[in-house]
Amino acid sequence: MSRRTLVTNIGELVTNEPAPGREGGPLGIVRDAAVLVGDGIVTWVGPASRVGDSGEFEASAAAGIAHSRADAAGARIVDAGGRAVIPGFVDSHTHLVFGGDRSDEFAARMAGRAYEAGGIRSTVAATRAATDDELRARLAGFVAELHAQGTTTFEVKSGYGLGVADEERLVRLAREVTDEVTFLGAHVVPFEFREDPRFGEPGSAAASARAADAYVDLVVGEMLDACAPHARWVDAFCERGAFTPEQSRRVLEAGKAAGLGIRVHGNQLGHGGGVRLAVELGAASVDHCTYLDDADVAALAASGTVATLLPGVEFSTRQPYPDARRLIDAGVTVALASDCNPGSSFTSSLPFCIAMAVREMGMTPAEALWASTAGGALALRRTDVGAIRPGARADLVELDAPSHVHLSYRPGVPLVRRVWAAGELVAG
Template sequence: MTATLITNIGELTTNVARDDDPCGTLQGAAVLVSRGRVAWVGLAADAPRLTDAETPPAAEGRIEVVDAAGRAVIPGFVDSHTHLVFGGDRADEFEARMAGQAYAAGGIRRTVAATRAASDDELRRRLAGFVRELHAQGTTTFEVKTGYGLTVADEERLARLAAEVTPEVTFLGAHVVPPEFADRRDEYVELVCGDMLRACAPHTRWVDVFCETGAFTPDEARRVLTAGIAHGLAARVHGNQLGPGAGVRLAVALGAASVDHCTYLDDTDAAALAASDTVATLLPGVEFSTRQPYPDARRLIDAGVTVALASDCNPGSSFTSSMSFMIALAVREMGMTPAEAVWAATAGGARALRRDDIGAIAPGRRADLVMLDAPTRTHLAYRPGVPLVAGVWKDGARLD
């Protein structure tokens, strides 16, 4: 079996905290990868050699050497919030917002109509294109939500298609109330909690709800999340995006892994998050695309809240899959340091998905690595918009 030694790494971000450095940064480092996992991490001068009799057992056989030539290496990005299975396009809405029109959640219904009209093969081809796009930009783990079908059959097929590309699938039947149930909200919530949930649960790990004005009330959101938990799914919440609300407190009360958006928080919300295991997942691509205020990441971090960054890639409010762009926005607009932003886009995303096998470069972790065409992780914010990914390894295999 061939192992891979990536050596002469200028700056290695391990995310194994040491002293005052949560990124666990090593200079002049090397990483040995074998059987899809990280087998060894240390200084390049101490790296196993091709003829070293003490090569770790995990690296038995030939070692392929990759010379990083002083480049930086970071863990693969973990994008814990996307909506990648959909039909249609909403570029006209973006253009209207740039001309001053306010964002509203109602545009979701346009994508629902287009998605219902698309075939499985059309959706599958588009999804495959997004996966290639994610990998090329250094994202090695990603979550995908349903929510653009809103019938039992359509939500089930979206969950099934998403499960073909990731184990991190989220049931989001409670995205908005579809037009045919506009005057029968209670019936729709009952459908989501009943037949729709039962159809989707076999393909999904998570249950989510858009707890927001124009979407679902706190009481409706609680019903949906409680039903999902009863079916063995873990909870996530869209909350506090369009204004102050109960989303954060509901997420914390139900032990949700993450509450996403967190644009409008009060002191009670921040304190509740800090005292919980619920991650605040910030989605700055949304604020970029909708011209809403950016979340105050500095306030959350200083309060002791665990923060993740994700793309929220979707056709309406954030049609980008670039985690490096999220890092640049977080540093420029949200008060994060480059190190904090990279941690949030890797280890933070892993926390939001409650995964302990990704988000760090350490022995036993999955060998999901990104080599940057830059000497430091800071360049992800310092050189926004520039493609800096020089190599990506997923489960130890280099991706094309």
């Protein structure tokens, strides 16, 4: 968009800002709406019939946004043609920097083989073999995919290097495309530790535990020192086949001491301590949340930790879907994310995730949209994205549909028509 742009003739505007006279509860829907953008920031939102109304603009200015009726009068006009406009999606969980392909693993699962965390190691080998330029080019392709499907803010994790130099380059490359970078050195224990005879007979429980402890020593020491300057977050895969709650705690507390925020992979493959560890440490989010007991749900409801649900994983692994209805009814804040990765959820489409959440997880279309926009922003502890309000970044998605409901009503149909990130057209 130019320095001043008025998007008008919006049939349904989802703001995620409830207010008197707006519909849709938390969605804050404005009918026959307009949005004024200046320098990449939303400066005014309201009914198109009131563009230029001095009272409207004075009310908006009270939020600290400087503009005048002349701003609207001199703005470039973008006509939405009566279509719906929603906030840009916020994908708070992706793994986009990697090499190789695991389509054979997917085909085997569809033929009946169970999903296991250990498949990550094949991606580690391919990622280590790839050059920086190869990884950078592939990452650029994924970013274009995200934009084309309406995602304007996204997090990227490391975790496919599992050595000091490779983890450092993954977070460094991720930082080239997003500020939301997560250091996930504690993804799985790499092969060279698992097979090291110094820890005992490879494959035995005792040797595996010693190998994991030794690898955690590396993660919280030299690896963290190398990666923390490029990252905003630290994460750990607290799960059978990956890391115990005690090992995860070491990683997360070390990351926090280095100035990083906390995220957790937890309760994906079975009941475990990931959720309660995340809540205890004040994590911004705990992701997966497939297997929860009543104490887990109560802990989440009483905390500020967001439960991020990843339906693409269950689609790709044939595991049970998380029970979003149970969480929402208990008062838990829920986000939806893609978990785009080559092994367990190779999709970058949040519209697809919305449709699955509505069909399989008990969410309404409105709840699923909120979870993939405002919910994702909360999972990243961001206040500048996930909503269309004065002062927010101008991340707008125009749908080729009259209503947000079509995102789940018409699954698989490419409904994203145009996408603006910080006021700039990035797709469409």
